[in-house]
Amino acid sequence: MAFALIVEDDFYQADIFSTALSMAGFERVDVVRDGQEALAFLQEGHAPDLVVLDLYLPGAMGEKILEYIRSADHLKHTRVILATGNPHMAAPLQAESDLVLIKPISFTQLRDLAKRLRQTLDHSGV
Secondary structure, rough: OOOEEEOOOOOHHHHHHHHHHHHHOOOOEEEEHHHHHHHHHHHHHOOOEEEEEEEEEEOHHHHHHHHHHOOOHHHHHOEEEEEOOOOHHHHHHHHHHHEEEEEEOOOHHHHHHHHHHHHHHHOOOO
């Protein structure tokens, strides 16, 4: 079962992202709207196949969450899409992420990119 986690504090964006990922074939899509809650969720051992990560979050910044994802053994296969309105903040994080999308992100764009990532999960046996 493909599992995606959306870490986004904007309700409208989170809803669009959730629908797009469901349509891309992710059977489970969870949404967390606070950075500290997202860290706690991941530290509990949850291992999403994909994380769509906003960089500006209450509780903890997306950069800190990305750092944790890249350092945790149980998340070594997790793919990360950064979603931000600030390309300058995302630039130094590009090497640590799988994709960087600059807001506003269209439903179609995210759905199609997530579908491609979902297909690579099917082929990698993850």
